[in-house]
Amino acid sequence: GSDTTTTPATEGTTGASVAGDTTPVTGGETTGAKMSILFDLKGRGDKSFNDSAAAGLDKGAAEFGYDVTEEVRQGSDEAQLLKKAADGGAKLILGVGFAWGEAMAAAAAENPTLNYAIVDSTVDAPNVAGLVFKANEGSFLVGAAAALKSKTGAIGFIGGVDIPLIQDFFAGYEAGAKAVNPDIKIDVKYISPAGDFSGFNDDAKARTIALKQYEDGADVIFHAAGSAGNGLFGAAKEVSAAGNKVWAIGVDSDQALTAAADLAPFILTSMIKHVDVAVYETMKAVSDGTFKGGVRVFSVADGGLDYATTGGNVDDIKTQLDDFKAKIASGEIKVPSVS
Amino acid sequence: MSTTYVDLADPKANWWTTMSRSRQIMLMFFGAFLVLSLARAVSGENDLTSEFTVTNTIALTLPILLAGLGGLLSERAGIVNIGLEGMMILGTWGAGFFGYHYGPWGALIGGALAGAVGGLVHAVATVTFGVDHVISGTAINLLAFGWARFLSASLFKGRGSGSETNSPGFDTSKGMPTWRMPGFADDGWLARIEFKHWPIVSDLAGISRGLLGSWKVYELVAVAVVPLVAWLVWKTKFGLRLRSSGEKPSAADSLGVNVVVVRYLAVIASGALAGVGGALLVLRNNGAYSEGQTNSRGYLGLAALIFGNWKPTGVLAGATLFGFLDTLQLTASTAVRGLYLLGVVGCLIGSIVFFRRKNPRVGRSLAAICAALLVFYVSGIDMNDDLVKTLPYLGTLLVLAVFSRRLRPPAASGQPWRKGQIT
Amino acid sequence: MTENADRRAAGDAGGPFVIPGPHAPQAAPYAIELRDIVKRFPGVVANDGVNVAVRPGTIHALIGENGAGKSTVMKILYGTQRPDEGRIEVNGVEQRFKSPKDAIAAGIGMVFQHFMLADNLTVLENVILGAEPGKGVKIDIRTARETLTELAAANGLEIDPDAFVSELGVGERQRVEILKVLFRGARIVILDEPTAVLVPQEVDELFVTLRELASTGVTIVFISHKLDEVLAIADDITVIRKGKTVATAIPSQVTARDLAQMMVGSELPSAATRTATVTDIATLKVEGVTMNATARGSRPLLDNVSFTVHQGEIVGIAGIEGNGQTELLKAIIGIDRIDGGSISIDGHNLVGVSTSDRREMGVGYIPEDRQREALLLPSPLWENAILGHQRSARFGKGMWIDQAAARAYTEQIISSFDVRTPSVDTISLALSGGNQQKLIVGREMLADPKVLVAAHPTRGIDVGAQAAVWDAIRDARGKGLALLLVSADLEELLGLSDTVLVMLRGRIVAKLDPAKVTKSELGEYMTGAREVAA
Amino acid sequence: MSINRKKVFYALAAPLGAFVLAVAVAGLALLVSGKNPFVAFKQMVIYGGTVDSLITSINEALPLFVSGVAVAIGFRTNLFNIGVEGQYRLAAIVAAVVGAELPGPGFLRIIMAMAAAIIVGAMYASIAGLLRAYRNVNEVIATIMLNGVMTGLVAVLLKWDLIASIKDQQLRTSRLPKSAWFPSVTFGGSELYLWVFVAIAIGIGYHYLINRSRFGYELRASGINPGAALAAGVNPKRMIVKTMALSGAVAGLVGMPLLLQRQHEFTQQFQQGLGFAGIAVALVGRQKAAGMAAAALLFAYLTRASQALTSPPTRGTKEIGTILQGTMMLAAVVAYEVVRRRAEANAIHEAAHRAAVQFAEVPA
Numbered sequence A: 001g002s003d004t005t006t007t008p009a010t011e012g013t014t015g016a017s018v019a020g021d022t023t024p025v026t027g028g029e030t031t032g033a034k035m036s037i038l039f040d041l042k043g044r045g046d047k048s049f050n051d052s053a054a055a056g057l058d059k060g061a062a063e064f065g066y067d068v069t070e071e072v073r074q075g076s077d078e079a080q081l082l083k084k085a086a087d088g089g090a091k092l093i094l095g096v097g098f099a100w101g102e103a104m105a106a107a108a109a110e111n112p113t114l115n116y117a118i119v120d121s122t123v124d125a126p127n128v129a130g131l132v133f134k135a136n137e138g139s140f141l142v143g144a145a146a147a148l149k150s151k152t153g154a155i156g157f158i159g160g161v162d163i164p165l166i167q168d169f170f171a172g173y174e175a176g177a178k179a180v181n182p183d184i185k186i187d188v189k190y191i192s193p194a195g196d197f198s199g200f201n202d203d204a205k206a207r208t209i210a211l212k213q214y215e216d217g218a219d220v221i222f223h224a225a226g227s228a229g230n231g232l233f234g235a236a237k238e239v240s241a242a243g244n245k246v247w248a249i250g251v252d253s254d255q256a257l258t259a260a261a262d263l264a265p266f267i268l269t270s271m272i273k274h275v276d277v278a279v280y281e282t283m284k285a286v287s288d289g290t291f292k293g294g295v296r297v298f299s300v301a302d303g304g305l306d307y308a309t310t311g312g313n314v315d316d317i318k319t320q321l322d323d324f325k326a327k328i329a330s331g332e333i334k335v336p337s338v339s
Numbered sequence B: 001m002s003t004t005y006v007d008l009a010d011p012k013a014n015w016w017t018t019m020s021r022s023r024q025i026m027l028m029f030f031g032a033f034l035v036l037s038l039a040r041a042v043s044g045e046n047d048l049t050s051e052f053t054v055t056n057t058i059a060l061t062l063p064i065l066l067a068g069l070g071g072l073l074s075e076r077a078g079i080v081n082i083g084l085e086g087m088m089i090l091g092t093w094g095a096g097f098f099g100y101h102y103g104p105w106g107a108l109i110g111g112a113l114a115g116a117v118g119g120l121v122h123a124v125a126t127v128t129f130g131v132d133h134v135i136s137g138t139a140i141n142l143l144a145f146g147w148a149r150f151l152s153a154s155l156f157k158g159r160g161s162g163s164e165t166n167s168p169g170f171d172t173s174k175g176m177p178t179w180r181m182p183g184f185a186d187d188g189w190l191a192r193i194e195f196k197h198w199p200i201v202s203d204l205a206g207i208s209r210g211l212l213g214s215w216k217v218y219e220l221v222a223v224a225v226v227p228l229v230a231w232l233v234w235k236t237k238f239g240l241r242l243r244s245s246g247e248k249p250s251a252a253d254s255l256g257v258n259v260v261v262v263r264y265l266a267v268i269a270s271g272a273l274a275g276v277g278g279a280l281l282v283l284r285n286n287g288a289y290s291e292g293q294t295n296s297r298g299y300l301g302l303a304a305l306i307f308g309n310w311k312p313t314g315v316l317a318g319a320t321l322f323g324f325l326d327t328l329q330l331t332a333s334t335a336v337r338g339l340y341l342l343g344v345v346g347c348l349i350g351s352i353v354f355f356r357r358k359n360p361r362v363g364r365s366l367a368a369i370c371a372a373l374l375v376f377y378v379s380g381i382d383m384n385d386d387l388v389k390t391l392p393y394l395g396t397l398l399v400l401a402v403f404s405r406r407l408r409p410p411a412a413s414g415q416p417w418r419k420g421q422i423t
Numbered sequence C: 001m002t003e004n005a006d007r008r009a010a011g012d013a014g015g016p017f018v019i020p021g022p023h024a025p026q027a028a029p030y031a032i033e034l035r036d037i038v039k040r041f042p043g044v045v046a047n048d049g050v051n052v053a054v055r056p057g058t059i060h061a062l063i064g065e066n067g068a069g070k071s072t073v074m075k076i077l078y079g080t081q082r083p084d085e086g087r088i089e090v091n092g093v094e095q096r097f098k099s100p101k102d103a104i105a106a107g108i109g110m111v112f113q114h115f116m117l118a119d120n121l122t123v124l125e126n127v128i129l130g131a132e133p134g135k136g137v138k139i140d141i142r143t144a145r146e147t148l149t150e151l152a153a154a155n156g157l158e159i160d161p162d163a164f165v166s167e168l169g170v171g172e173r174q175r176v177e178i179l180k181v182l183f184r185g186a187r188i189v190i191l192d193e194p195t196a197v198l199v200p201q202e203v204d205e206l207f208v209t210l211r212e213l214a215s216t217g218v219t220i221v222f223i224s225h226k227l228d229e230v231l232a233i234a235d236d237i238t239v240i241r242k243g244k245t246v247a248t249a250i251p252s253q254v255t256a257r258d259l260a261q262m263m264v265g266s267e268l269p270s271a272a273t274r275t276a277t278v279t280d281i282a283t284l285k286v287e288g289v290t291m292n293a294t295a296r297g298s299r300p301l302l303d304n305v306s307f308t309v310h311q312g313e314i315v316g317i318a319g320i321e322g323n324g325q326t327e328l329l330k331a332i333i334g335i336d337r338i339d340g341g342s343i344s345i346d347g348h349n350l351v352g353v354s355t356s357d358r359r360e361m362g363v364g365y366i367p368e369d370r371q372r373e374a375l376l377l378p379s380p381l382w383e384n385a386i387l388g389h390q391r392s393a394r395f396g397k398g399m400w401i402d403q404a405a406a407r408a409y410t411e412q413i414i415s416s417f418d419v420r421t422p423s424v425d426t427i428s429l430a431l432s433g434g435n436q437q438k439l440i441v442g443r444e445m446l447a448d449p450k451v452l453v454a455a456h457p458t459r460g461i462d463v464g465a466q467a468a469v470w471d472a473i474r475d476a477r478g479k480g481l482a483l484l485l486v487s488a489d490l491e492e493l494l495g496l497s498d499t500v501l502v503m504l505r506g507r508i509v510a511k512l513d514p515a516k517v518t519k520s521e522l523g524e525y526m527t528g529a530r531e532v533a534a
Numbered sequence D: 001m002s003i004n005r006k007k008v009f010y011a012l013a014a015p016l017g018a019f020v021l022a023v024a025v026a027g028l029a030l031l032v033s034g035k036n037p038f039v040a041f042k043q044m045v046i047y048g049g050t051v052d053s054l055i056t057s058i059n060e061a062l063p064l065f066v067s068g069v070a071v072a073i074g075f076r077t078n079l080f081n082i083g084v085e086g087q088y089r090l091a092a093i094v095a096a097v098v099g100a101e102l103p104g105p106g107f108l109r110i111i112m113a114m115a116a117a118i119i120v121g122a123m124y125a126s127i128a129g130l131l132r133a134y135r136n137v138n139e140v141i142a143t144i145m146l147n148g149v150m151t152g153l154v155a156v157l158l159k160w161d162l163i164a165s166i167k168d169q170q171l172r173t174s175r176l177p178k179s180a181w182f183p184s185v186t187f188g189g190s191e192l193y194l195w196v197f198v199a200i201a202i203g204i205g206y207h208y209l210i211n212r213s214r215f216g217y218e219l220r221a222s223g224i225n226p227g228a229a230l231a232a233g234v235n236p237k238r239m240i241v242k243t244m245a246l247s248g249a250v251a252g253l254v255g256m257p258l259l260l261q262r263q264h265e266f267t268q269q270f271q272q273g274l275g276f277a278g279i280a281v282a283l284v285g286r287q288k289a290a291g292m293a294a295a296a297l298l299f300a301y302l303t304r305a306s307q308a309l310t311s312p313p314t315r316g317t318k319e320i321g322t323i324l325q326g327t328m329m330l331a332a333v334v335a336y337e338v339v340r341r342r343a344e345a346n347a348i349h350e351a352a353h354r355a356a357v358q359f360a361e362v363p364a
């Protein structure tokens, strides 16, 4: 039935068209090559992973004039969407997220002339570029920041789902913190178990875990929990409001920029995974004709991972952090990883 | 297709069944408290009864509770509401939208309104068109998801931090005061008593601090719904008509009661309550709607409703049990060890009860579970964290299995009925 | 009125059974006047020109076969259904009721054929529903209770206002129904087969109440299949056949036999069976059977019950509902577990034998609540006809059901027991209650049971069809059937049984010879007024 | 003649009405969001009409259909198995391990994997059945809770290094050997899963078991009227356990087309939500085998066709697919009811007409 309030709907009509057009598109009179971007669950608007990819996409599309088709996977349709992309004549097909891996392996074999790329995974085929990030390295930096900023000697970590990808964030975070303070106490908790992805959405649970970790003495918490991380920010604000200044650390993109205005001040920094850079560079490579298959690792060394400075909260420890950054880039520090 | 719940067990009379209801409830609370206190004292897992646990239990309980109470209104009027999840999703969306424009109170009211729209659709389908209640509810769950994202793309994207899956956030504390009880909220004398960890006394201190310490006003509103629903359904004229519509609509109809109107109101109110449950999720966290936020809490509300035998206090008990176990699971994995002890005590009591009821088969199996748990506890093996996460589910199931009761849903709930029909 | 209706009325006026009725011109308007009511349902014309005129302050009986259209016309009068044609006048004023609300406002109250009570609400709640006393939104429960208690006392309808309806026996439920009507101050009361489920004492009590009501000026319309009751209570009688009013009568001028003839055009059958076929072969033996109390009750449901039913014997059980008859039947068929004693068939102890095995041993069962225990209402008749025999070799091979055999069996039931139905594929919900009952009786009788335990086999069946059922029972008895018969119809019980047992509070308190006991004596045993060792 | 035409009209009116209503609602939504609904629908029809789309719809309908059957079995005896979700996932991971790790030729592995799925599904569902029958725990709660427990169990299994390992950053079981992949045929470049024959067999089996067998008769009887079934010798407790086990056994097969034809392994990413989708399929298909097949195909088709809406100019309106599904579900049942009432009124009207005609023929 027509079950939604009409006020917002009508009110939104104008807003919608404006909003819709703000994305530097892509369709219409572009002259460039066709490409398909295949987002992870939820697509644009997750304020983290997908949005980061979207940023790179928008920049690249504007610059190189791609005619972009966007898809969002729903958990069962990966193979179909890949096929649709190929049938649509896309020259570059870019999957955001490891979940595209299996289907892409098959699709790439079927269409050896097309260029494929996948973020966060690798596919063993000559026409697929695996764009992987050493998330552990970026996490190392924010781990160090957390330890440097912590007054209590205790920090926390909230993972969305207990899977290797997220465990890798923790591995780096822990190493970074211990590099600063070997005696630091780290609380770690995953929201949902492997196979149950609700942990990336359930901000109520994230909030509860955060409150507990703050209660137990942690004063900085890093999350790798998608949009559930908002629960952490809410908790940080709540605890701080009660007179106990604490910090949260964002993930994937600079969350101080995307969070609501009343929450941004509690975000110490964010571990930035420059998916935008990876996407942009891949688009550039295809445009230049320099695209290659194989694994492309983004690391701290090449600027694929970084920490955010918005708000100036880490200005005082910038030198230490940049020192770590240099050591990681030079290989002097080897950041542990689960995979 | 309609679902009816049929009674099978027929427990024989005993001291418990012959006791008055209010005494049963008091005794149950007291018993639960004693057992918890004992388990805490022996295991040393102070989180079992800490102020922190209680406060967070409330936060995790309320959304489920409201969904459950919404379900109660609807099912008491004879309409099965499996669309609670969808109405809750609409509630989160409405809270996100109205909260952004009108602040926290707007969120609360907006959540109710959006949920009510879901209720209205359900009412039109089931009451006017006689659609199977489960079909309609399932369709609403689908529709709510689709519309929420569809509307977000139009109304949220491009505004502040809004997007297809998130609303732009708003400040949830603006104009929404927190009520604090002096001596409870702060680290006063009660807190000192709590931290002494004396048996019973400290537990009492911790629990009362958690219960009375501090409340957001919207939480108070939510809690007030329990007595309100109880009063409405059992003490008012409308309530009697509502219950009779769920028990025997033809009888109500034959006495001139407008069953159609009653059911419409009940189902719309049901959606509104579920919507408020969704609004609480928004208000409690970060002031933003976000897709997937409800995470099946509507279904859990339905479970709490059945657990609570279609009664407000029962729904409260069911939601609280789940909220409590969920809190422990999230915040105190080690306290789960304390729960083993709780299980030991529970099974022990259960087995004694069953032996006395001359049902030694169940009694023996409970005693065996009790022994096994005890061995497990003493051996100090730590529980796998993945299994700890299943605690709320397993715990609820266990409580139901041990204390299974004679559940009695409203007799006409889920049955098709049309005006003028005599059966 | 339409031309058709006029012609119909004219055509029927010349029927054979016109007996001078109360239609003499009178000054005061009729309390109710229904003229040429027509009501159609898909495939059925339920009312096809019903005319009823009821004088104020009288008891007016409405009689007719199953499916004649009595309930329908009364539902129209009460506003639950709307007539397709015709005119309703109440106290001389034409009325068009849109819903019962309008009828209630016009002072009409109705007690439906099947109880219209919410089991899980209290008596008080059921009574005040829709007319709750109290200012504002809250119910003034104190006032309500007082009003009800007074009303009950004034009309001899004592009842516990706070009891749940689910705990009440049928007699008490009937009282609640009447209280509901009186609570709304109805001056016109419709009672649709109120006595079908009552035992004689309860019927007498009800009649006292009705006469009192009528004496205070209340007008009563009363539907019943029991013609002697009708003659006993009614001031006037209207007879309906196939949706039309065919006659009116006054009791002093007609006999039950006359009435039956007007209704169905056949003789009033009798239940008498005097040729004994009893053998000395014990088929069903019940020894010392005990069943403990449930959660709420305090006395055992069955208390040391013993008796034997021989091959070719009919043992009747008399008793007011709720004295253990139901439990006894359920224990024999194996639905309820017994806590002591034994039940055996042909010497085989039934302990631990499942219901389905008992069925296969040849035990048939006609339960007392047909809709709850004997029918699959939304299923076609042929599926209903094999219920309870679904595992019998007669209806299939191996794991499959033989639909053809099931249909043939259904046809057989339909023709032997005169089940009025369009086809074997009609759903049983669409059958009138009496026809549903015939189907059930037929399916159990035609399966050639060795033992049949039956509760109220002819409840709600009209006089014509009753005869067929009784004949079938006699035939089966002649062929060696052992029948345990529970019936509230004492005439049937005394007429069919070889032995009558009386049950009271879970015990057998008397064993009587039906030839030597009268109905009123039996009634005294049933209420415990008279006691004799069994 | 006129009656026949009327019959045809009534038979077609409901589905047509539902379709029109759903399209109207979706069109309105599109309009509100500033998109041209006609363009959108055209995109959907063109994209949905390709051979590839049709074959994909069939493939995707398979798990939906099986899930619908599993739910329907419960409904037939008035049990609401909301736990198909948990049953199929648990069954799928065990089947994946059995199929990949046990020795034997390919076809035997396929059989063993499916058998394992059936057994696991049946056992897991039986827990709810037993609790319901013997502890009076409502099956709705029990299965909701068991779904929650399942997530933990699957996680434990996924992390157990004997049966799963990390590859490409994902926890996954070993891959089934190629010989144990269920065969498929290719049409116009698209693979049609031959598992469709298993699904057809399940549908036929369901139909005959429920409608023709003694067991099915008893199952339906206890669903329609437990009291009557009891009096007819059906043990309701045992029937509950049996029905839940049967429902779970079928539920176990839900994941098989995915495992045997698409993924060939169980990963942390294994498709979710099929159990809930099955509820919709069972209800819209009215628990009839053919009806559920049609419903499953429709749902799969709508999902597929709405993917067209990710391309310009109607980009970003893909949720129309979900809205269409939900609206169609409601509209279908509403339309059936409306048409039923119309037909009924019509029948009364005709009866009255016939009566009048008859009467006129009889001289007074």
Ligand SMILES: Nc1ncnc2c1ncn2[C@@H]1O[C@H](COP(=O)(O)OP(=O)(O)OP(=O)(O)O)[C@@H](O)[C@H]1O
Binding pocket: C041, C042, C044, C045, C046, C047, C064, C065, C066, C067, C068, C069, C070, C071, C072, C073, C113, C430, C431, C432, C433, C434
């Ligand atoms: N709602 C309905 N839908 C279809 N047919 C109906 C409906 N109500 C009544 N009928 C039909 O109308 C006819 C008259 O039914 P009604 O209930 O008035 O009979 P009755 O005289 O009360 O019979 P009984 O003595 O069995 O109570 C029956 O053939 C019945 O099948």
Ligand SMILES: Nc1ncnc2c1ncn2[C@@H]1O[C@H](COP(=O)(O)OP(=O)(O)OP(=O)(O)O)[C@@H](O)[C@H]1O
Binding pocket: C066, C067, C071, C113, C114, C429, C430, C431, C432, C433, C434, C435, C460
């Ligand atoms: N859904 C239905 N479809 C068809 N006919 C129906 C339906 N519901 C009721 N009826 C008809 O309505 C009639 C009236 O119902 P009611 O309960 O008064 O039965 P009755 O005929 O009076 O039964 P009894 O024989 O017990 O006196 C029934 O006879 C039945 O034929």
Ligand SMILES: [Mg+2]
Binding pocket: C070, C071, C072, C113, C192
């Ligand atoms: Mg009747």
Ligand SMILES: [Mg+2]
Binding pocket: C066, C067, C071, C113, C432, C433, C434
């Ligand atoms: Mg009748």
